Every structure is written in C-alpha cells, then in structure tokens.
Amino acid sequence: GRGSDLAGTRVLISAGGTREPLDPVRYLGNHSSGRQGVALAKAALARGGQVTLVGANLEVPPPDGISLVPVSSAAELAEAMLREAAQADIVIMSAAVADYRPASVETTKIKKTSANEELTLRLVRNPDILRSLVQARSDRSVTDQVIVGFAAETGDADGTVLDHARKKFEAKGCDLLVVNKVGTGVGFGTDGNRVDILARRRPGGEPEVIGSADGSKLAVSHAVIDALGVLR
Ligand code: C5P
Numbered sequence: 001g002r003g004s005d006l007a008g009t010r011v012l013i014s015a016g017g018t019r020e021p022l023d024p025v026r027y028l029g030n031h032s033s034g035r036q037g038v039a040l041a042k043a044a045l046a047r048g049g050q051v052t053l054v055g056a057n058l059e060v061p062p063p064d065g066i067s068l069v070p071v072s073s074a075a076e077l078a079e080a081m082l083r084e085a086a087q088a089d090i091v092i093m094s095a096a097v098a099d100y101r102p103a104s105v106e107t108t109k110i111k112k113t114s115a116n117e118e119l120t121l122r123l124v125r126n127p128d129i130l131r132s133l134v135q136a137r138s139d140r141s142v143t144d145q146v147i148v149g150f151a152a153e154t155g156d157a158d159g160t161v162l163d164h165a166r167k168k169f170e171a172k173g174c175d176l177l178v179v180n181k182v183g184t185g186v187g188f189g190t191d192g193n194r195v196d197i198l199a200r201r202r203p204g205g206e207p208e209v210i211g212s213a214d215g216s217k218l219a220v221s222h223a224v225i226d227a228l229g230v231l232r
Helices: 035-046 074-085 129-139 161-172 217-231
Strands: 010-016 020-023 026-028 050-056 067-071 090-093 100-102 123-125 146-154 176-182 192-200 207-216
Touching: 010 035, 010 074, 020 100, 026 100, 035 050, 035 090, 035 217, 050 074, 067 074, 074 090, 074 129, 090 129, 129 146, 129 161, 146 161, 146 217, 161 176, 161 192, 161 207, 176 217, 192 217, 207 217
Parallel strands: 010 050, 010 090, 050 067, 090 146, 146 176
Antiparallel strands: 020 026, 100 123, 176 192, 192 207
C-alpha cells in the first residue's frame, strides 16, 4: 500500500466545472461533474494528506475530513485557488475552467422580444488559473511547491495527442500534466478514466510520459499521486 506518504503534506485540489453567469438565472457551463477532482481528494486524504478542495458546482459529494471551499465562476475559482495556494505543498488543477465568460452580466433576466429573433453574446477570455498559479509561485520564490495540470484531449487518430500535451506542458509551466483522453467512453460523468502523466525526469529535461493509468477515477488519482513521488 501507499501508507501515509502524504502525511503532513498540504494538498490543494480544484474540481468540477465553472459556471459563467449571463444574467440572474442563466449561465454558460460545461459537463464536468467533479468526479475526478473528488477522487483525487479521497486518494490524497487516504494517504494522510491535509486536503483543501475548491469545488465548482460539484455533482458528487466530497469526502468528510477535508476543507471544502465552494465556488461557481472562473473568477471565484481563481480567487480561491490563488489564496489557498499560498499554504499548499501540492496544487492540482483538475477543474474544467471556462475559457470565456460573458463580457457583461445583465442585472435582470435577458428577455426574448419579437425584435430579438437573434441574440449575440459577447464573450471575453478568462485568465488561465493554472498559469497564474505557476506565476504566483515564482513571484513568491517558492521552490518546493508542486503544481499539477490536467489536459483533456480528444482523438488520437493522427497520433498528435502527446505532441499537443507536450506543448501544453511547456505553455502552462506546471510540473506534471495529466493527459486525459476524452470522447472514448471515458472522461466526463463516468467513473473511468485513461490518462498519461507527463513530467520532466530532471530539471531542464524534455517532458516525457512518466506514468499511465486506465481504470476508476480513484485508481487514476492514486497513479497521479504516485507520479508526484518522482518529483518530490
Ligand atoms: O488550456 P486547457 O484548458 O487545455 O488547459 C487545461 C488545464 O488548465 C487544466 O488543468 C485546467 O484546470 C487549467 N485551466 C485553468 N484556467 C483556464 C483554463 C484552463 O487553470 N482558464
């Protein structure tokens, strides 16, 4: 067993999917259930970690024994993660964050009128929280915090999934990237997941696959935590 290898380790995890408000009753959302992030929280807890879970619209219950910070929008998730990361040894961004949000949030419900057969929404880019966490770490000159990102990639017909993932790894600046193959009966809303885990084996090295997992989201979570052992 993995025993208590995370004893005394503060683990911060984001889970779920953000909702970007349009008006008081509507939002733009995504299909993330929070299952993978909640499974990570369970795995980290089982291994003795001190877990904080920033949960965006979770469809599954988080375990007892963790500290839960509920959020909804990407802006709220960013604020909570940047605040909590100052006290974390391991930071895992498993939440599905909206890339865009409505440019303005109406204070009253958007009405349909006969003059409005079409409605155009203007969206603006959300900040990349994972990159902000990496930036905040270097601003604080912290050297021992480990930051983990997720990448959902579809299709591997042309065998470019890992190429994309390597580029994403470099662009995000995280230490570990969990590459999640979606759209093959695994991923959103299911209990199974199939991942490759990318990291550099030594500082300055090329990102390479240092682990893989195919199984329940809990099994995948344990494989991700095992992979952290290579870095720490
Ligand atoms: O860029 P892409 O969405 O593919 O990257 C996925 C990773 O980046 C995930 O770890 C996700 O939580 C994170 N992310 C983020 N902020 C965003 C978009 C994605 O932290 N605005």
